[in-house]
Amino acid sequence: MLWWGKEMNEWQVLHASDLDFLLENSSSPYDYSGDNNESEYCCGTPPCSQDFTFDRTFLPVLYSLLFILGLLGNGAVAAVLLSQKAALSSTDTFLLHLAVADMLLVLTLPLWAVDAAVQWVFGSGLCKVAGALFNINFYAGALLLACISFDRYLSIVHATQLYRRRPQARVTLTCVTVWGLCLLFALPDFIFLAANHDERLSATHCQYSIQQVGHTARALQLVAGFLLPLLVMAYCYARILAVLLLSRGQRRLRAIRVVVVVVVAFTICWTPYHLVVLVDTLMNMGALARNCSQENHVDVAKSITSGLGYMHCCLNPLLYAFVGVKFRERMWQLLIRLGCPEQREHVRQLSRRDSSWSETTEASYSGL
Template sequence: MVPEMSERQVFQGSELTFLLENCSSSYDYGENESDSCCASPPCPQDFSLNFDRAFQPALYGLLFVLGLLGNGAVAAVLLSQRAARSSTDTFLLHLAVADILLVLTLPLWAVDAAVQWVFGSGLCKVAGALFNINFYAGALLLACISFDRYLSIVHATQLYRRGPPARATLTCVAVWGLCLFLAIPDFIFLSARHDERLNATHCQYDFPQVGRTALRVLQLVAGFLLPLLVMAYCYARILAVLLVSRGQRRLRAMRLVVAVVVAFALCWTPYHLVVLVDTLMDLGALGRNCGRESRVDVAKSVTAGLGYMHCCLNPLLYAFVGVKFRDHMWMLLTRLGCPDQRGHQRQPSSSRRESSWSETTEASYSGL
């Protein structure tokens, strides 16, 4: 899911070759269907190009600043609580790192959208792979958190609490390894290519239409559907158990993690729905015309921006929902010399292994 001006612009050159060699499909320009694909070049992309040049740099710049500051604060808080860090905190620390690494690539894509790719093919491969590695890692780490909660509450199995201390870290390492494997197409097929028609160089994939469709399916399944299904199942079972047990304290402890999952679904569902529509158009399952293509391209840019915004939402959720996270944040700021403005408040206990991101989250380990 490398950020694009428009995937159709990225693949426009290969589409043109495909059209010239295969005269079996057709484009509908406005109201009139073309009789032959060979008589109709790809649709002009002036509107979506101009939209992306204005929209993407501004959005990516804002997300870069907010995502770096917010996730940097989360990482600092969790690192400062190393002795009391729970398995959930370990997953959330890696999630913050994934979000930081993802937003670090956004300035490069902002330059690509506004002007052209000026950083060479090597950095194109690295930036594209880094972006997708952290896209996959963010979703899969949320799924890991969901599964950890599910085992501890529904089955009273403390997989990470009773196991070796490094077990949660090893799980995160496995997630990073899988994400690196899923990013192999970026290392192989991404390169800085000059487009003669656009008279600009962009970081683009160099493979045919079938490769584009396969990559989209991989991103949809591994980066969205599978993690979302795991999260939905785990939290449905968890909430059912907690409601039956009338564990109000535990329900409060679940607020943040449920909010994080809901935010993930709301941020990424629109983008994947638009990409699904675009893929069906590419495969001929939906009729296409230039007006529809332009609208889909703009919709992809807007919904992708909403998806990237998810990187900035998690720190806000921790700050507004996570009671212990706020306490630990104030403690960290006090250590750094900032005056404590909270007044007299309960300090988080360090005598037991509590999560620093939500109130009494680890109470769920005590059984039902």
């Protein structure tokens, strides 16, 4: 699939020029000379032949579907939030940035679909931009969810409104910091990603030109893009749920249910992928035993779990629509303004039905 999930390992980057060098250099880790002048592999096994038939059929279809759904769904979320006449709350602002990050991420999927189906035909320049854009928005999605969790934690557990004074300036500063960190994390993509021709596969792919950089990037994605945000979210919502359960306020529990469901979805979607990538990295580094059968299974697992991870970009809008009552009301209001007057009565019924807890919702989880 993409460079992110199928970067070159030490066997794959063995080109003809490298082979000539290794044959002449006895200090190489690969010893191809034997007592009987027969080729031998130091590791006991030749490079595994890889079959990318699954990727060529599965990934283009999946990426195309996610591209359409993600663009439409997150575009609707952004339109609903921007349609509000009043200034956006801190949570609404974070959700708007989250929708933008998801949209920008899915915009790169058609490029990776072509890469999986045929090869990378867009050159090294677009490879760097697309790879960096993908990673920037991957990090942004996780960090923004962590920001929302921390904001709710301060508001409910400590009754502190971090963004009460000069809210717009503080929210803007937080978002700028998040995007700045994401750009910093993506610097290796701008520098080391390139369109590399793999002689063994007879195809060009967008991959890291240095294997060690790929390992470092994977470790950074695991820690900064998954584990740390997940730990922040888990701690914040564990404390929030403890407070709400002690207060026995079912209305307050409903007020944060959207964010809790979004965090759970993030965990379910991305955990399998990062576990598979961790196993693959340990195999490439020699920490785990490897054979051709295991490598092929890991390759298929990376393709499936990465698709599950990218599906998270399409889930958030659906979760807002099915769980967030306030979001549904705002969506109907937007449709009315766009020319759907038959929905006016439906909006009034929603407003009457949910008026008993809308104030709690606004106080505990504004906007949803």
